[in-house]
Amino acid sequence: DAGITQSPRHKVTETGTPVTLRCHQTENHRYMYWYRQDPGHGLRLIHYSYGVKDTDKGEVSDGYSVSRSKTEDFLLTLESATSSQTSVYFCAISENGGIDTQYFGPGTRLTVL
Amino acid sequence: AQSVTQLDSQVPVFEEAPVELRCNYSSSVSVYLFWYVQYPNQGLQLLLKYLSGSTLVKGINGFEAEFNKSQTSFHLRKPSVHISDTAEYFCAVSDRENNFNKFYFGSGTKLNVKP
Numbered sequence: 001d002a003g004i005t006q007s008p009r010h011k012v013t014e015t016g017t018p019v020t021l022r023c024h025q026t027e028n029h030r031y032m033y034w035y036r037q038d039p040g041h042g043l044r045l046i047h048y049s050y051g052v053k054d055t056d057k058g059e060v061s062d063g064y065s066v067s068r069s070k071t072e073d074f075l076l077t078l079e080s081a082t083s084s085q086t087s088v089y090f091c092a093i094s095e096n097g098g099i100d101t102q103y104f105g106p107g108t109r110l111t112v113l
Numbered sequence: 114a115q116s117v118t119q120l121d122s123q124v125p126v127f128e129e130a131p132v133e134l135r136c137n138y139s140s141s142v143s144v145y146l147f148w149y150v151q152y153p154n155q156g157l158q159l160l161l162k163y164l165s166g167s168t169l170v171k172g173i174n175g176f177e178a179e180f181n182k183s184q185t186s187f188h189l190r191k192p193s194v195h196i197s198d199t200a201e202y203f204c205a206v207s208d209r210e211n212n213f214n215k216f217y218f219g220s221g222t223k224l225n226v227k228p
Binding site: 056 | 119122
């Protein structure tokens with residue numbers, strides 16, 4: 001299994017509070033991704049990174065920001081959490097971008113009350 | 114942007130029966146196609162992928178898929194399912210936008226294998 005960890009694995013927070021999710025990899029892969037998974041929607045791309053300090057938006061980026069200061073870490077921040085951001089968040093990594101396999105972390109279940 | 118359609122949200126099937134999970138995508142000049150499986154409370158694992166070459170692709174656990182460019186389909190098949198195949202299956206398409214390949218996922222198909 002690819003070395004990908006996510007923290008925390010579960011979090012309950014209140015509307016309006018900031019939340020940061022962390023993805024850590026030990027594979028030295030260049031590409032990292034954040035997805036959210038919601039019933040009936042599959043996985044939707046939030047943000048992705050193609051190198052240290054190089055990031056771009058995905059299809060559902062509103063309300064989220066990311067940072068990547070090191071190859072191994074990719075942080076997802078909800079500046080002011082809303083109930084619509086209750087979801088399961090997955091981090092993924094890839095060595096060669098979209099032409100190659102993405103390896104997924106175990107997920108973080110976030111509940112915003 | 115691509116759209117990926119998995120028409121069947123749930124597929125019930127008896128053990129040892131064959132199964133086909135359908136996947137269609139928007140047309141594109143060239144795409145890469147993937148099937149992932151997700152077991153309860155876990156992340157996604159790659160089943161198989163099509164990048165080029167033979168249109169029939171074999172994956173892990175006895176699954177295979179066939180790429181049909183004219184029908185923009187990439188259906189997943191298994192000739193005889195086991196209880197352990199009960200999981201959710203996602204079709205994904207990688208398409209190039211702005212010099213970057215982005216992944217688009219279908220909404221998933223839950224395969225329920227009954228004894």
